[in-house]
Amino acid sequence: MSTCPQHIVDYMHEYLDGDITREHEQQLKKHLQDCSTCTQHMHELSNTVAFVKSAAHITAPPHFEREVMKRLPKRKNSVGIQNWFRRHPIIVAAAVFLLFMSASLVGSYQNNEFSVTKQPNLLVEGQTVIVPEGEVVKGDIVVRNGDLIIEGKVEGNVTVINGQYMASSAVVTGEIEEIDEMFEWLWYELKTIGNNFVGLFQ
């Protein structure tokens, strides 16, 4: 064996791997015919391979699949929620719509700027709006973040948001509303949108 070149053993392994070239195979065969030590080596290697290959086929225990499924991390019911969404598209759409609506309304509520409906002959002093005595305002008045004092006459609705309405001898032909709470205000906004919407068809 010590006299044989190392590449002969390499050829044996190439042969066993099934990727030996034709020249190498011929050299190997030629060498094996003359060398009993290498023939013995080749024989032992083939037996080794046959020995390992005779290993019995092993199968997983019967409960294996169930055990794996038990060990999987739980998926927070995402399938259930998805299915619910799929089954109730209108509710989902309505919920999304309301969410955006209220978000934009609340957003505008937090805007604390003073504002008043533009009408001629209204007197504005700081954050107080005055309808002077003897004057007649034709149309609605909306005051945001400010007070309203009416000493004259208003031919229309009066709305005060986040402020006080003061009237001594006032004459208001329409409705008078004072809004302080967020939800009341929301309700008012929705009503306005609703009225405008209905108005479109009239």
Next chain:
Amino acid sequence: MDALVNKRIKQVLKGDQNAFSDIVSLYQHKLYQICYRMLGNKHEAEDIAQEAFVRAYINLHSFDQKRKFSTWLYRIATNLCIDRIRKKKPDYYLDAEIAGTEGLDMYSQLSSNDQLPDDVVEQMELQDRIQYEISRLPDKYRSVIVLKYIEELSLQEISEILDMPLGTVKTRIHRGREALRKQLNNL
């Protein structure tokens, strides 16, 4: 089979956990067999094979569906086996013996109905011996020998599973065969 597997993978990725059971059922025996031959102990093999499926499930999103699923799965399993072997290296031979007796129990359960008792004993001894010899191999040779001769995978596939160049796989198989040959001659 690959088309079915990819379909199931897509279902799992969409959140359908039950679709994963088909994947487990397809690969459980092969995966368990690799683990058993690598570790030589059926309790450990079961634990590691289950763990491999759980890891595959958790990391399924990172699997490239253009590639072969089995290669990816076997890679997870062999890595887990090699980690386990390295952790318990000192009691290597002791384990191989335990493995032998366990293999014996299992084998006798499997084939008790259609073989003569003497043949069963003879066969069992051979099977014990095979597992014993595989267990005695250093782990870097053991993994290639198991994948090549027990799972009968191609050298190319083995190189992908073990993430090493084809040349390294060949060298390890050559050395593994030589090591086994010497083990068998000594006894």
